[in-house]
Amino acid sequence: MQKIVYLDNGATTPLCAEAKAAMERVMSDVYGNPSGNYSLGFAAKKILNDSRAEIASALNCYESEIIFTSGGTESDDLAVIGGALASGARGRHIVTTGIEHHAVLNSCRFLETLGYKVTYVMPGPDGAVSADSVKEAVRPDTVLVSVMQANNETGVLQPVEEIGEFARANNILFHTDAVCTFGKLPLDMSRLKADFLSVSAHKIGGPKGTGFLYVRRGAALQPTVYGGGQERGLRSGTENTVGIAGLGAAVRRKRDNMEIFGEKTLRLRARLQKRILEEIPDTHVNGSLTNRVPGTLNIRFDGIVGTSLLILLDGKGICASAGAACNNASQKPSHVLTAMGLTEKESASSIRFSLNELNTEEEIDYTVEVLKESVEYLRKMRAL
Numbered sequence: 001m002q003k004i005v006y007l008d009n010g011a012t013t014p015l016c017a018e019a020k021a022a023m024e025r026v027m028s029d030v031y032g033n034p035s036g037n038y039s040l041g042f043a044a045k046k047i048l049n050d051s052r053a054e055i056a057s058a059l060n061c062y063e064s065e066i067i068f069t070s071g072g073t074e075s076d077d078l079a080v081i082g083g084a085l086a087s088g089a090r091g092r093h094i095v096t097t098g099i100e101h102h103a104v105l106n107s108c109r110f111l112e113t114l115g116y117k118v119t120y121v122m123p124g125p126d127g128a129v130s131a132d133s134v135k136e137a138v139r140p141d142t143v144l145v146s147v148m149q150a151n152n153e154t155g156v157l158q159p160v161e162e163i164g165e166f167a168r169a170n171n172i173l174f175h176t177d178a179v180c181t182f183g184k185l186p187l188d189m190s191r192l193k194a195d196f197l198s199v200s201a202h203k204i205g206g207p208k209g210t211g212f213l214y215v216r217r218g219a220a221l222q223p224t225v226y227g228g229g230q231e232r233g234l235r236s237g238t239e240n241t242v243g244i245a246g247l248g249a250a251v252r253r254k255r256d257n258m259e260i261f262g263e264k265t266l267r268l269r270a271r272l273q274k275r276i277l278e279e280i281p282d283t284h285v286n287g288s289l290t291n292r293v294p295g296t297l298n299i300r301f302d303g304i305v306g307t308s309l310l311i312l313l314d315g316k317g318i319c320a321s322a323g324a325a326c327n328n329a330s331q332k333p334s335h336v337l338t339a340m341g342l343t344e345k346e347s348a349s350s351i352r353f354s355l356n357e358l359n360t361e362e363e364i365d366y367t368v369e370v371l372k373e374s375v376e377y378l379r380k381m382r383a384l
């Protein structure tokens with residue numbers, strides 16, 4: 001079988017050995033219901049407590065502020081819809097950005113059908129929204145602001161510290177989607193003034209279908225799933241003990257190695273970027289060169305169609321993506337790149353590489369060689 005060069009870690013990551021081991025143990029031995037009043041139940045409850053403690057220490061927050069969910073999407077939905085609904089008569093206006101993940105954007109669309117008004121702040125050409133434009137969009141009836149910490153397509157960091165300070169000072173709930181940053185950059189909830197923060201396990205070496213929402217003590221939140229009252233009544237349903245065990249192990253691994261993993265990823269991304277820009281003519285990085293998470297590289301190749309390039313790369317075992325993978329095969333131009341001012345054509349000629357600590361220099365060099373051939377081939381075909 002052809003070797004796989006996996007450069008789509010923004011879509012998902014392989015399960016790390018630590019998460020797999022933790023999950024296997026729970027899967028075979030700890031089958032109790034965490035609500036059960038016997039040792040097997042207590043053992044299951046301990047799995048939840050241990051993972052919660054791991055996450056709370058990574059975020060410098062209280063354990064009771066961590067609500068386990070089925071992943072990034074559910075966490076975003078719960079924060080946006082639950083935060084808006086909990087604000088009741090205080091107002092029905094929300095501020096978000098045009099570059100959010102669809103979990104946030106489509107939750108806002110749903111709220112619009114209930115009569116809420118939503119302002120979508122657009123980024124500059126560098127892919128970042130300005131804190132001032134978010135502040136200017138706020139009205140007296142604004143109840144919630146939702147701005148992601150880093151964008152998943154470009155990796156560009158957003159000014160969430162400043163936005164959080166402003167929201168807190170104005171008594172407005174602030175949600176941030178930290179799926180692209182948690183485990184990669186140090187986060188401290190005593191400094192980041194967010195009421196809600198979303199994380200997904202499968203973007204950091206944990207299992208798919210698991211994640212959490214940080215809910216600040218005292219923040220108003222209406223549940224969106226009703227039932228037996230698990231997770232302080234904010235997310236009912238018997239907890240996914242296996243997934244949560246995997247999440248806890250993945251968090252520990254990321255936290256203990258954050259600097260080493262970050263440096264390695266950054267070095268590999270720099271190598272990929274430098275070689276592409278130097279060795280393939282008419283190529284451009286989309287978004288800020290400096291203000292980015294370590295692993296993401298969104299590149300535009302003039303005169304080619306990104307999806308055609310992806311097919312050629314796949315033929316050589318290389319996985320990358322056009323726009324966000326989560327857009328299940330939609331051929332629409334990326335809403336993120338068009339919001340940054342790229343034309344539809346420029347957006348369609350862009351692809352995203354997302355690296356992590358498991359990638360190697362050999363993989364990067366192999367990818368550059370394949371890219372050189374493939375881009376040249378596609379440009380020749382187009383000229384014919």
Ligand SMILES: *Cc1c(COP(=O)(O)O)cnc(C)c1O
Nearest residue numbers: 071072073101103152177179200
């Ligand atoms: C992947 C992703 C999500 C969705 O997380 P799932 O666990 O796949 O539902 C949300 N936001 C961002 C920024 C993401 O990259």
